[in-house]
Amino acid sequence: MSSHPPLPPEFLASLTALLGDRLSTSAAVREHHGRDESIFQAMPPDAVAFVRNTAEVVATVKMCQQYRVPIVPYGAGSSLEGHTLAARGGLTLNLQQMDQVLTIHDQDQTATVQPGVTRKALNAALRDTGLFFPVDPGADASFGGMCATRASGTNAVRYGTMRENVLNLTVVTADGEVITTGRRAKKSAAGYDLTRLFVGSEGTLGVVVEATVRTYPLPESILAAVCAFPDINTAVQAVVQSIQLGVPLARCEFVDSVAIRAINAYSKTGLPEQPHLFFEFHGSASGVREQVELVQEICNEGGGAQFQWARTPEERTKLWEARHNTYFAALQLRPGCRSVVTDVCVPISQLAECVNDTARDLQQSGMLAPIVGHVGDGNFHVQMLVDAASHAEVEAAEQLNARLVARALAMDGTCTGEHGVGLHKQGFLIDELGSASVNVMRQIKHAMDPHNIMNPGKIFAF
Amino acid sequence: MSSHPPLPPEFLASLTALLGDRLSTSAAVREHHGRDESIFQAMPPDAVAFVRNTAEVVATVKMCQQYRVPIVPYGAGSSLEGHTLAARGGLTLNLQQMDQVLTIHDQDQTATVQPGVTRKALNAALRDTGLFFPVDPGADASFGGMCATRASGTNAVRYGTMRENVLNLTVVTADGEVITTGRRAKKSAAGYDLTRLFVGSEGTLGVVVEATVRTYPLPESILAAVCAFPDINTAVQAVVQSIQLGVPLARCEFVDSVAIRAINAYSKTGLPEQPHLFFEFHGSASGVREQVELVQEICNEGGGAQFQWARTPEERTKLWEARHNTYFAALQLRPGCRSVVTDVCVPISQLAECVNDTARDLQQSGMLAPIVGHVGDGNFHVQMLVDAASHAEVEAAEQLNARLVARALAMDGTCTGEHGVGLHKQGFLIDELGSASVNVMRQIKHAMDPHNIMNPGKIFAF
Incomplete structure (x- = not known):
């Protein structure tokens, strides 16, 4: 049960007058909006408003301000750090109908x-x-x-x-x-x-x-390819070299052998169960040729296999859908599990060491945890598959993540390359930037939202 | 004379104890630090601190905070909107010795x-x-x-x-x-x-x-070239087409015929007194060749002359020094004058119309005012050469600028692409973003600097 005060009846009456049946307090709707893709227990809001235009957003926010009701903006619900959970109750503002x-x-x-x-x-x-x-x-x-x-x-x-x-x-x-x-x-x-x-x-x-x-x-020419490597280190080193040579890679994804196993099962691909790089090259026809020749040479010298090409738009779509579905594919490796997903990003010179040390740490832990990543940016994810009901497993995953974050911070990296802080990384944020820096963020938050109604409890507890 | 209270003697004593003879109150030093490249009358600070490290900056800022003394950070003094002028008196913090x-x-x-x-x-x-x-x-x-x-x-x-x-x-x-x-x-x-x-x-x-x-x-290959055009419109249209085709131009500068005259006189070049584009291309050898062929074709179809090449590093340096010195070259067109420099930036689809209308406006005004610009970004400058002592001339320049800003804003552009707001564009900032938006900036400023000691009077009056 929520420990937050219930919504004031006058607030609900005003909002109903504004939105009619586009204001919902049904348990199913609230429950659905209390989740994202993270492992957190659902934190349902007290009500959900389905707004259709800016005027409705303004009126709703003003009512929330008047009654000091927390307001949680909600889009596709695909966040990974609990961003859309109603940590302090209140109203979720569903913006899906503002879709023009x-x-x-x-x-x-x-x-x-x-x-x-x-x-x-x-x-x-x-x-x-x-x-x-x-x-x-x-x-x-x-x-x-x-x-x-x-x-x-x-x-x-x-x-x-x-x-x-x-x-x-x-x-x-x-x-x-x-x-x-x-x-x-x-x-x-x-x-x-x-x-x-x-x-x-x-x-x-x-x-x-x-x-x-x-x-x-749209580039004149697009080519995509996958390349298998004997081990993680050679794959990552090939990326580091390509980036340092200034190759304008359009995509450069690392996929480890566990993730490849998941992809093969889920997307019916037949890739060898080895670490892979997935590349995409954009440019003029000759520009792409130049990039490909250089990167292929780097990969081959590093022990990579011959490139497997995705030449047609259909083949490319299949390749990138397989990559994008890795998250769901990995969940199938252990039916009923949930994911704890890490998100560090480090300077490219540190990437190989960071990935290698992390892989060793995972191996010692026995955790089933594919590694994938946007390695051209120095960003990678470990998707730790845990039984959400097992305190020991969740705790072990959190400890692995804490070690990984400490490793990345020691390398002048960040705890989150792209997923954000949400509910989950508030301590890491302070480790990363220091409390004086986070206090400046709080000053800004307090100045712009003195009653803390905007998605309260995210980024910092406030 | 300054209307600000004098610096408290205890403040000066403390700062002298910290900095010794690196704290100056000499009239010459203060006067020098009360100017930038703008047309504004000098606004000298009451003292200038030459700091050498972060610890000295911290100690100085803390003293300024304690005594509520305005503090103006100062680097090269090359700003164009009065940023380094001590609008409210106080202390200028000269950071030139922190040069590591x-x-x-x-x-x-x-x-x-x-x-x-x-x-x-x-x-x-x-x-x-x-x-x-x-x-x-x-x-x-x-x-x-x-x-x-x-x-x-x-x-x-x-x-x-x-x-x-x-x-x-x-x-x-x-x-x-x-x-x-x-x-x-x-x-x-x-x-x-x-x-x-x-x-x-x-x-x-x-x-x-x-x-x-x-x-x-550093790119494998660098080529620079200039191209003369029969009129402003054809030059700008060539840029617009190149950008819309996605050519990754490294530099793309517009220089009008008045500016060319100034450059020829100042830098001893012999360019025809016509509107020009100055280009630089970066990439692989073949990539640069591709870019050059495409852009040359666009320019020629638009009525541009053959490219004049700067092939060696020395020729390139000469070319870009000539371009960079345009500001000083233009000042020589009218000895003793100062510049009022505009800085609008518009979406590329609006650029030709914006430059054409501005050129017409300038012509009607009779103002001597070269036009140059980073036109690949939609950004250009009119350097209006005025007698700073003539109220009528300064006023006429300000009116031309106001019309230009209104024109750019109507095209969804900005009043300043790169020079900033400073003392000069505070009204334009509100025209551009609205007072509600500028009020959010003020909220942030007030939260982070409640006593308004940090470069007060810049961006907004506060």
């Missing part, structure tokens, strides 16, 4: 979307323009959520993360003001960078109601 | 510098690594200043601005705490993006004492 692609400026290579638009939906809308949106965290996440967690994924090595790809936001602040953080100019020096402040703020500073993002011309 | 390149991690392509290091000094330090730092605002600005103004310049079209190229900062906050904003990992989702908050904060939130920046492998 508002404008596409193809000549400027920008698009403006509502927060409920997913990355696949935007790419479908862009289909006839010759443009695409590159940020791809695997899940078909919403733009509101991707902004909130500063998402990245497989393409970030070439095209950057949400940090680099959001041009401006329209945000409803905690007191219900609608603000815009910038214009569509490619760069600006006009005041504090509120865009980047909201990107990664995990819903704790306001509700994103519009995002203008960069899009890119 | 602290670490170069060549394998990770990062470098950590003190705030007094200039971009040329870092590039000299990088010489043997095969790496370079791309952000190039023309002036040999300091890293502290480039961070503070979110600087960019000629290379930003390919390599991004300071926003994209600062990995983390060490900052002394208004209460004298030393905080770090991030690690050396290429990406992170660990809490609010304090790095990007300080980048562009114009010294109003803290003093940058260390910056870790990204560096890049």
Whole structure:
């Protein structure tokens, strides 16, 4: 049972007057919105509001402010650190019906979307323009959520993360003001960078109601390939060399042998059960040829096998779907399990040592835990498959994660490359940046949301 | 005369005890630090502190906090919007002696510098690594200043601005705490993006004492060229087409015929007095060839002349020095004049119209005012040469600028692409983002610097 006070009846009455049956207090709806992809026990909100436009968001936020009701923005529910859980009860603001692609400026290579638009939906809308949106965290996440967690994924090595790809936001602040953080100019020096402040703020500073993002011309030539390696170290070293030589890899994913086993079973592929790199190359026809020749040479010298090519769009789709489904594939390795997923990111010179030491640690622990990663950025994930009901297993996973984070921090890395802090990494955040730095974040939070109604309990306990 | 209260004698005594003769109250030193490259009358500080290390910055800031003395961080003095002027008196913190390149991690392509290091000094330090730092605002600005103004310049079209190229900062906050904003990992989702908050904060939130920046492998092949056009429109259209086709131009500068005249006189070049584009191409040998062929074809179809090549490093240096010296060259067109420099940036689809309308407006005004710009980003500058003593001329320049800003804002552009707000664009900032958005900036400023000692009067009056 929740230890939070129940929602005031006047609040519920006002919200019902606004939203009608788009305000739900049903147990099933609340339960569904109390989860994400993390291992945390559900923390259901007291009610869920399905809003359709910015005016409704404003009115809802103002009511929450008036009655001091916590408000949790909710997009696709694909977060991994408990971001959408209602840690202090209150109202979940479901933004899925705000799903319009508002404008596409193809000549400027920008698009403006509502927060409920997913990355696949935007790419479908862009289909006839010759443009695409590159940020791809695997899940078909919403733009509101991707902004909130500063998402990245497989393409970030070439095209950057949400940090680099959001041009401006329209945000409803905690007191219900609608603000815009910038214009569509490619760069600006006009005041504090509120865009980047909201990107990664995990819903704790306001509700994103519009995002203008960069899009890119579809490359003239795209080639994808997989390459098997005898061991983890040789695979990672091939990546490090390619990055240090400045090869503009579009995707560069590490997949260990456990993950390959999961992929083979789930996606009906027949890859050898060895560590692999999955590559994608973008450019002109000759540019891609140059990249491929160089990387293939690096891989072969390092002991990698011949590249297996995915030449057609269909083959590429199959390859990347298999990679994206690794998370779910891995869960099938142990039916009924849940995942504790790590997310460190280290400077590229430290990557091989970090992955090697982590693999050794996992082996000693006996934990079933595939390793995959966006290794071109120095970012990798260990997906530890645990019985959520077993305190001992969850504790062992947390200890492995704590050791991994300590290892990454000692290498000048971060505890989270792309998943965010959420409920889970608040102590690591302080380890990483120091309490003085986190106190500055708290000062900002307190100034912008003095009554702590915006997704309270995330990033810091406050 | 200053209308500010004099510095408290106890404050001066304490600071003298700390810094000895590195605290100066001489009129000449104060006067020198009361200027930048803008047209503003000098606003000298009451004293200037020449600090040598972070501990001295901390002690100085704490004294300023104790006595509520305004503090103005000062690097190379090359700002253009009055950033370093002591608008409320107080202490200027000269950081030029903090000029050490602290670490170069060549394998990770990062470098950590003190705030007094200039971009040329870092590039000299990088010489043997095969790496370079791309952000190039023309002036040999300091890293502290480039961070503070979110600087960019000629290379930003390919390599991004300071926003994209600062990995983390060490900052002394208004209460004298030393905080770090991030690690050396290429990406992170660990809490609010304090790095990007300080980048562009114009010294109003803290003093940058260390910056870790990204560096890049020197390209295998570099080619530079200039191309003359019959008129402004055809030159700008060639840029727009090249950008929309996704050509990864490393530099793409527009220089109008007035600026060419100034360059020819100042740098002893013999360019035809027509609008020009100055290009630089980076890549592999074949990649550069591809880019050049495509851009040359676009330029020729648009009426541009044959490319004039700068093939050797010496020729390239001469070309870009000529471009960088345009500011000083233009001042020579009218001895004794000062510049009012505009800085709008618009979406690329609007660029031709914006430049054309501006050129027409200038022509009608009779103002002597070369136009140059980082047009690949949609950013250009009008350098209006005025007699600073003539109220009518300054007023006419301000009116032209106001019309230009209104034009850019109507095109979804920004009033400042790279020079910042400073003393000069505070009204434009509100026009651009709205008062609700600027109020959020004020909330942050007030939370982080409640007594408004950090560079007060910049960005907003507060």
